[in-house]
Amino acid sequence: MFDASADIGDSVLEEWRxxxxxxxxALGAVVLxxxxxxxxxxxxxxxxxxxxxxxxxxxxxxxxxRAAARALGGQYQRVEGTIDLMPQDLVYHTHVDRDGRPRVxxxxxxxxxxxxxxxxxNEINRARPQVHSLLLRVMAERTLTAFNAEHRFPHxxxxxxxxxxxxxxxxxxxxxxxxxxxxEIEVVPGEDEEVHRALTFETRFHDTDQLLQxxxxxxxxxxxxxxxxxxxQHSVRTGPAVQRFVGHLRRATHRPGDYGVRLDDVDMAELxxxxxxxxxxxxxxxxxxxxAWLDGRLDVGPEDLHAVFHPVLAHRIFFTxxxxxxxxxxxxxxxxEILIRVPAP
Numbered sequence: 001m002f003d004a005s006a007d008i009g010d011s012v013l014e015e016w017r018x019x020x021x022x023x024x025x026a027l028g029a030v031v032l033x034x035x036x037x038x039x040x041x042x043x044x045x046x047x048x049x050x051x052x053x054x055x056x057x058x059x060x061x062x063x064x065x066r067a068a069a070r071a072l073g074g075q076y077q078r079v080e081g082t083i084d085l086m087p088q089d090l091v092y093h094t095h096v097d098r099d100g101r102p103r104v105x106x107x108x109x110x111x112x113x114x115x116x117x118x119x120x121x122n123e124i125n126r127a128r129p130q131v132h133s134l135l136l137r138v139m140a141e142r143t144l145t146a147f148n149a150e151h152r153f154p155h156x157x158x159x160x161x162x163x164x165x166x167x168x169x170x171x172x173x174x175x176x177x178x179x180x181x182x183x184e185i186e187v188v189p190g191e192d193e194e195v196h197r198a199l200t201f202e203t204r205f206h207d208t209d210q211l212l213q214x215x216x217x218x219x220x221x222x223x224x225x226x227x228x229x230x231x232x233q234h235s236v237r238t239g240p241a242v243q244r245f246v247g248h249l250r251r252a253t254h255r256p257g258d259y260g261v262r263l264d265d266v267d268m269a270e271l272x273x274x275x276x277x278x279x280x281x282x283x284x285x286x287x288x289x290x291x292a293w294l295d296g297r298l299d300v301g302p303e304d305l306h307a308v309f310h311p312v313l314a315h316r317i318f319f320t321x322x323x324x325x326x327x328x329x330x331x332x333x334x335x336x337e338i339l340i341r342v343p344a345p
Contacts, residue, residue: 008227008228008231008235010235010298012228012231013228013231013232013235013293016228017293017294017296019219019220020042020045020046020220020294021294022219023042023045023068023071023219023220024038024039024042026067026071026214026215026216026219027041027042027064027067027068027071027215029214029215030063030067030211030212030214030215031060031063031064031067032195032198032199032205033189033190033192033195033196033199034060034064034187034190037053037064037185037186037187038064039294039307040183040185040308040311041064041068041185042294043183043287043290043291043294043308044157044182044183044185044287045068045072045157045220045225046225046228046229046232046290046293046294047182047229047232047283047286047287047289047290048157048225048226048229049157049181049182049183049283049286049287050139050157050158050159050160050180050181050182051065051157051158051159051160051181051182051183051185052124052160052161052162052173052178052181052183052184052185052315053065053159053160053161053162053184053185053186053187054161054162054184054185054186054187055161055186055187055188056163056188056189057163059187059188059189060187061161061187062122062161062208063208063211063212064187065120065159065161066120066208066212067212067215068118068159069117069118069120069159070212070215070217071215071216071217071218071219071220072117072118072157072218072220072222072225073117073217073218073219073220073221073222074115074116074117074118074155074218074222074223075112075115075116075117075118076116076117076118076119076120077108077109077111077112077116077118077119077120078108078119078120078121078122079108079119079120079121079122080122080123080126081121081122081123081124081125081126081127081131082126082127083126083127083128085126085127085128085131086128086130086131087130087131087133087134088107089107089131090107090108090109090131090134090135091106091107091109091110091134091144091146092104092105092106092107092110092146092147093105093106093107109138109144109151109153110144110146110151113151114151114152114153114154114155115155116153116155116156117155117156117157117222118156118157118158118159119138119156119157119158119159120158120159120160121135121158121159121160121161122160122161123161123162123163124160124161124162124173125162125163125170125171125172125173126163126170126171127171128171129171129174132171132173132174132177133177135158135177136176136177136180138153138156138158139158139180139181140180142154142156154226155222155223155225155226158181160181175318178315178316179277179279179280179315179316181315182283182286182287182312183287183308183311183312184311184314184315185311186311229290232289232290232293233286233289235293235298236289236290236292236293236297236298236299236300237298237299237300238285238288238289238299238300239299239300241345242300242301242302242305242345244345245302245305245342245344245345246281246284246285246305248342248343249276249281249284249305249309249338249342250275250276250281251275252338252341252342253272253275253276253313253317253338254272254274254275254276255272255275256268256271256272256334256337256338256341257269259338259341259342260341261334261337261338261341262337263330263333263334263337266323266330270320270322270323271319271320271323271330271334272317272318272319272320273318273319273320274317274318275317275318276313276316276317277316280312280313280316283312284305284308284309284312284313285300285305287308287311287312288300288304288305288307288308289304291304291307291308292304302344302345306339306344309335309338309339310331310332310335310336313335314331314332314334314335315331317331317334
């Protein structure tokens with residue numbers, strides 16, 4: 001375990017970069033055809049950011065998050081989003097013990113104390129808004145007040161997935177809750193026929209529990225992640241040209257028309273209710289620094305910002321009500337056009 005206050009040199013950062021690349025290979029061996037999603041998830045882990053995976057049923061969202069949780073080690077808890085889940089269900093568990101006496105035990109958020117590393121919320125949009133509100137503070141501050149005490153989760157990463165196909169008995173996440181996720185990552189089936197053949201006919205992919213045993217447990221020392229993440233942020237540089245580029249990207253999310261951004265069948269003057277916030281832009285730079293580091297560079301380039309622009313910022317741009325229902329399409333189209341229209345240095 002590294003001391004967060006210690007000076008972490010380039011050789012240690014390179015050693016950890018190799019660990020990160022090994023993590024990607026391990027995940028790629030059990031979740032086929034999702035190299036882009038795996039790279040983004042790896043960036044989020046080393047940027048110390050929470051992750052929301054989106055996609056249809058059966059595309060590998062849950063398998064990917066479970067595999068990442070196994071690789072990180074530490075203590076792990078999983079909660080299933082259901083319509084009857086209440087906030088207190090995350091904090092405490094009431095039951096009658098074998099002696100017939102009522103008991104109150106710590107719930108999934110508290111049972112492991114500070115050792116909790118991954119909290120996996122499966123189908124988060126099936127939970128009520130009250131549950132989202134509780135999770136909001138935990139994600140933002142990594143603390144929770146319960147039983148007259150403040151509980152801290154210094155190593156916590158929240159992984160969640162959202163089924164956007166089924167809409168019955170679901171509750172869309174409010175903007176404030178979505179903003180707490182560093183990234184929203186889309187998991188979509190690829191077109192590689194060899195991948196589909198393997199997933200369909202190779203029996204190792206038919207038993208997820210057994211498949212996950214192929215991922216080395218605790219291959220990333222979770223207790224050192226915060227120090228390594230901090231070292232990455234201090235070591236990777238953003239030059240003046242990149243800083244000006246980031247400024248233009250921010251302004252383009254507020255006033256896309258000023259940069260010549262046009263979308264079919266969209267009144268650009270009526271599209272944006274709110275662009276990227278200062279926090280959103282800082283998260284963009286944070287993720288871009290990790291992207292550069294993973295590629296073996298200590299200077300952020302435009303390509304690093306391009307790589308993380310959509311998953312970091314699309315859910316932080318607010319559309320007016322008339323366009324909000326088309327977010328899944330318009331978000332991708334808007335970020336794509338911004339990257340085309342804003343000249344890179």
